[in-house]
Amino acid sequence: MTIPGPQVLLVEDEPQMRRFLRVALESGGYRYLEAASGQEGLTLAVQHRPDVILLDLGLPDMDGLDLMTRLREWSRVPVIVISARGQETDKVGALDVGADDYLTKPFGTGELLARIRVALRHADPGTAEDPRFTLGRWQVDLAKRQVLVEGREIHLTPLEYRLFTTLIRHAGKVVTHRQLLKEVWGGVAGAQPLYLRVYMAQLRHKLEEDPSRPRYLQTEPGVGYRLKTED
Amino acid sequence: MTIPGPQVLLVEDEPQMRRFLRVALESGGYRYLEAASGQEGLTLAVQHRPDVILLDLGLPDMDGLDLMTRLREWSRVPVIVISARGQETDKVGALDVGADDYLTKPFGTGELLARIRVALRHADPGTAEDPRFTLGRWQVDLAKRQVLVEGREIHLTPLEYRLFTTLIRHAGKVVTHRQLLKEVWGGVAGAQPLYLRVYMAQLRHKLEEDPSRPRYLQTEPGVGYRLKTED
DNA sequence: GAACGCCGTTAAGAATGCGTTAGGAATCCG
DNA sequence: CGGATTCCTAACGCATTCTTAACGGCGTTC
Numbered sequence: 001m002t003i004p005g006p007q008v009l010l011v012e013d014e015p016q017m018r019r020f021l022r023v024a025l026e027s028g029g030y031r032y033l034e035a036a037s038g039q040e041g042l043t044l045a046v047q048h049r050p051d052v053i054l055l056d057l058g059l060p061d062m063d064g065l066d067l068m069t070r071l072r073e074w075s076r077v078p079v080i081v082i083s084a085r086g087q088e089t090d091k092v093g094a095l096d097v098g099a100d101d102y103l104t105k106p107f108g109t110g111e112l113l114a115r116i117r118v119a120l121r122h123a124d125p126g127t128a129e130d131p132r133f134t135l136g137r138w139q140v141d142l143a144k145r146q147v148l149v150e151g152r153e154i155h156l157t158p159l160e161y162r163l164f165t166t167l168i169r170h171a172g173k174v175v176t177h178r179q180l181l182k183e184v185w186g187g188v189a190g191a192q193p194l195y196l197r198v199y200m201a202q203l204r205h206k207l208e209e210d211p212s213r214p215r216y217l218q219t220e221p222g223v224g225y226r227l228k229t230e231d
Numbered sequence: 232m233t234i235p236g237p238q239v240l241l242v243e244d245e246p247q248m249r250r251f252l253r254v255a256l257e258s259g260g261y262r263y264l265e266a267a268s269g270q271e272g273l274t275l276a277v278q279h280r281p282d283v284i285l286l287d288l289g290l291p292d293m294d295g296l297d298l299m300t301r302l303r304e305w306s307r308v309p310v311i312v313i314s315a316r317g318q319e320t321d322k323v324g325a326l327d328v329g330a331d332d333y334l335t336k337p338f339g340t341g342e343l344l345a346r347i348r349v350a351l352r353h354a355d356p357g358t359a360e361d362p363r364f365t366l367g368r369w370q371v372d373l374a375k376r377q378v379l380v381e382g383r384e385i386h387l388t389p390l391e392y393r394l395f396t397t398l399i400r401h402a403g404k405v406v407t408h409r410q411l412l413k414e415v416w417g418g419v420a421g422a423q424p425l426y427l428r429v430y431m432a433q434l435r436h437k438l439e440e441d442p443s444r445p446r447y448l449q450t451e452p453g454v455g456y457r458l459k460t461e462d
Numbered sequence: 463g464a465a466c467g468c469c470g471t472t473a474a475g476a477a478t479g480c481g482t483t484a485g486g487a488a489t490c491c492g
Numbered sequence: 493c494g495g496a497t498t499c500c501t502a503a504c505g506c507a508t509t510c511t512t513a514a515c516g517g518c519g520t521t522c
Contacts, residue, residue, distance in 0.1 A: 088339040091341075091342050092344075095345040095346065095348065095349050099349075100349060101349075108319040110319045110320070110322075110323050111319050111323060111326075114323040117326065117327065118330075118331060122331075122353050144403050144404045145451065157452070157453070157508080157509055157510085158452070158454055159509080160509095192512095193468095193469095194511090194512080195510090197468090197469060198471085198511085198512090199510095200469095200470085201469095201471060204470090211470095219470090221469075221519095222467095222468075388499080389499095391498095423500095424480095425501075426499090426500080426501095428479090428481060429481090429482085429499090429501090430499095431480095431481085432480095432483090435481090443481085450479095450480070450481090452479065452507090453478085453479070
């Protein structure tokens with residue numbers, strides 16, 4: 001399965017150029033949206049909130065700079081201007097009304113895609129919500145290195161956390177003693193299976209409702225441990 | 232008199248080009264800083280924290296892409312590459328290791344200045360919007376470089392401020408010792424975890440209500456520190 | 463039913479990491 | 493050049509974390 005990529009809106013009146021860019025963008029993994037006029041471009045921008053806009057300045061119905069100005073009244077979506085006009089005054093004008101980049105035709109698709117990546121990088125720092133691993137009463141935010149049990153934060157020591165996240169990475173599957181020792185203790189010589197018993201007990205105390213009868217942190221006798229996912 | 236403008240660091244080995252750009256930048260209202268080699272460029276970046284870096288890829292002592300990579304280990308300062316090489320692979324390579332823009336020589340000063348304005352706009356997420364960070368009794372105005380605790384202004388030394396804002400930028404997340412040392416001390420060789428203990432103690436004394444039991448500036452033993460956000 | 467293997471639990475000492483203080487070096491600024 | 497600020501470094505005590513050992517329960521085997 002593919003995660004739907006960022007959405008790109010192309011505002012361009014020439015059908016030939018649209019076809020060309022559509023292929024480039026879709027094969028680059030982006031969701032594609034197009035408008036043949038400035039009006040349509042504004043409408044689509046409102047409706048779909050694209051992640052990047054590619055804007056041709058030479059539109060039939062309205063001036064590209066006007067479109068930029070109208071757009072910037074309510075949105076800061078990155079705009080990459082693509083234009084046949086390479087005059088410096090054109091570039092400066094577009095950049096100063098809020099465009100983020102200016103590409104002069106003709107340009108290579110490689111460069112275009114690279115500049116789109118830059119634009120997305122700029123926009124990203126706000127939109128990124130941390131992915132969370134959720135199981136029963138537990139919520140684990142791997143980016144924050146934070147473990148919540150029923151919304152309350154639980155403190156785990158470095159080894160506890162590594163053991164827990166190792167089980168999470170292999171959620172549902174049995175992880176052997178040997179593998180756990182390797183991944184958590186990093187192949188240090190003295191690592192013994194005894195450590196696992198001690199730390200699993202600590203984890204159960206901190207995380208399980210009834211530590212003596214664990215619901216998720218299960219033992220596979222003679223083999224290893226596993227984090228049970230379904231119930 | 233003029234308010235000191237943003238500071239621009241130029242990394243460029245050709246004296247002629249340096250003279251040309253110096254005039255352009257200073258008459259454009261920017262504070263100007265120059266380095267003739269990659270090493271010097273990195274050093275000046277650490278010491279002066281420029282607002283924008285103009286980087287010529289053709290340096291005598293080190294590859295421009297290496298410089299980008301080293302820089303991006305601890306800083307997100309906008310970098311505009313200026314290069315005589317206009318090949319698409321060069322552009323894509325530079326943009327993908329973290330450059331924000333790529334200008335091919337020769338270029339006009341008007342365009343350069345406009346692209347610098349774009350870069351500054353990105354770095355400062357909107358002068359129209361709050362560059363302010365609020366948490367509990369604290370108010371941080373990142374634009375003014377001002378920290379208020381219950382409305383009273385608290386003076387932080389440069390390193391204290393950098394450490395604090397680094398934690399703010401990763402608010403909620405654990406920032407490892409290594410990462411903090413890189414971002415605050417700029418990857419200088421002698422940086423030791425001891426520094427962090429000393430400066431965290433100072434920050435807590437200046438900012439926390441009960442420095443011995445910090446509410447926000449929390450320690451993650453064996454890992455790093457974190458600015459706890461209430462959620 | 464005793465012996466054994468495997469696991470969970472607890473606790474205590476060892477090792478490590480952390481907070482704190484303070485003094486001297488380095489730097490900045492007038 | 494002198495004073496003030498800021499930074500670096502070392503030392504010490506305390507807290508946390510890791511390691512290790514001892515003991516008891518449970519099931520299986522002989």
